[in-house]
Amino acid sequence: MACILKRKTIVVIGFAVAFLVVIIARLTNEVNFPLMLSCFGQSSVQWMPFSYTQKRHLRAHYGYLNVKNQEPLQLECDLCAIISNSGQMTEQKVGSEIDQASCIWRMNNAPTKGYEEDVGKRTTIRVVSHTSVPLLLKNADYFFKETNSTIYVIWGPFRNMRKDGSGIVYNMLKKTVDSYPEAKIYVTTEKRMSYCDEIFKKETGKDRIQSGSYLSTGWFTLILAMDACYRIHVYGMINDTYCKSEGFRKVPYHYYEPGRSECDEYFLHENAPYGGHRFITEKKVFAEWSKKHTITFTHPNWTLS
Numbered sequence: 001m002a003c004i005l006k007r008k009t010i011v012v013i014g015f016a017v018a019f020l021v022v023i024i025a026r027l028t029n030e031v032n033f034p035l036m037l038s039c040f041g042q043s044s045v046q047w048m049p050f051s052y053t054q055k056r057h058l059r060a061h062y063g064y065l066n067v068k069n070q071e072p073l074q075l076e077c078d079l080c081a082i083i084s085n086s087g088q089m090t091e092q093k094v095g096s097e098i099d100q101a102s103c104i105w106r107m108n109n110a111p112t113k114g115y116e117e118d119v120g121k122r123t124t125i126r127v128v129s130h131t132s133v134p135l136l137l138k139n140a141d142y143f144f145k146e147t148n149s150t151i152y153v154i155w156g157p158f159r160n161m162r163k164d165g166s167g168i169v170y171n172m173l174k175k176t177v178d179s180y181p182e183a184k185i186y187v188t189t190e191k192r193m194s195y196c197d198e199i200f201k202k203e204t205g206k207d208r209i210q211s212g213s214y215l216s217t218g219w220f221t222l223i224l225a226m227d228a229c230y231r232i233h234v235y236g237m238i239n240d241t242y243c244k245s246e247g248f249r250k251v252p253y254h255y256y257e258p259g260r261s262e263c264d265e266y267f268l269h270e271n272a273p274y275g276g277h278r279f280i281t282e283k284k285v286f287a288e289w290s291k292k293h294t295i296t297f298t299h300p301n302w303t304l305s
């Protein structure tokens, strides 16, 4: 009898120990989770608890659907570098720092070739305006074949993004994935577009449509990045008072093309009665967001409390 009891005790203790080991493994996993991750598991090989593979479903973003198979975008990153298209990027020489981030975000057709020293060479994801899609298609072999590991997220109004054959931008994208089956192209859902509008209204008290303005690609980029990244570092974006500050740097609007100066462009848009981007208003909102999320802005630096 005593012998049987002892055996039972040993079995019970055995189970308890095994249970504890499992709990500890899971806790370790939980704690290390953000640090271990980089985009799409391109992280260096390290020891991982056995439950890791099961838990490692990347964060799904249901507002962004793959053009080929309607699957939601899967993206989860530790540190994200977001590179502005601004002329501020010229001569910054932060390319190698940028390339060390877990995920690197660019906007529209902003090039890396020839600008690597300042803006880096890797691109994890591009957020692209519907109006910039033709610019990508002009260079389709580069964007969809040579750099086929890049994810493309296209935002646009429903009329252009309809899937019933009358959405002109959607049709272009559909053709693109037919020609480039490897291309990872996602479109923003109508619901997600409304959500981004609602956020603008909530943050500024202004109705975007009534105020006759368009959201910028930067707006859509930051909203998605806040969902996908644990930390964000924005390079080359100016703040809301930059253009009125002493000795501001007069640079072109884009680092990769000559043209109107950045500040002239900002004022023009901010004051346009119709069809402009409210870049300056948006920057004020970004400063607010950076209080709730881990976002830093450098080159030029923003001083945020």
Ligand SMILES: *[C@@H]1O[C@H](CO)[C@@H](O)[C@H](O)[C@H]1NC(C)=O
Pocket: 144, 145, 146, 147, 148, 149, 182
């Ligand atoms: C994807 O890109 C790699 C690297 O540039 C290239 O070797 C490969 O052929 C591309 N795949 C397709 C299907 O285009």
Ligand SMILES: *[C@@H]1O[C@H](CO)[C@@H](O)[C@H](O)[C@H]1NC(C)=O
Pocket: 298, 299, 301
């Ligand atoms: C900007 O901030 C970084 C650290 O965040 C600092 O190293 C650098 O000196 C600052 N640059 C200027 C011009 O203040």
Ligand SMILES: *[C@@H]1O[C@H](CO)[C@@H](O)[C@H](O)[C@H]1NC(C)=O
Pocket: 239, 240, 241, 242, 245, 300, 301, 302, 303, 304
């Ligand atoms: C905005 O930028 C200007 C010029 O770089 C700087 O002097 C100012 O401190 C910045 N303001 C904030 C709130 O970051």
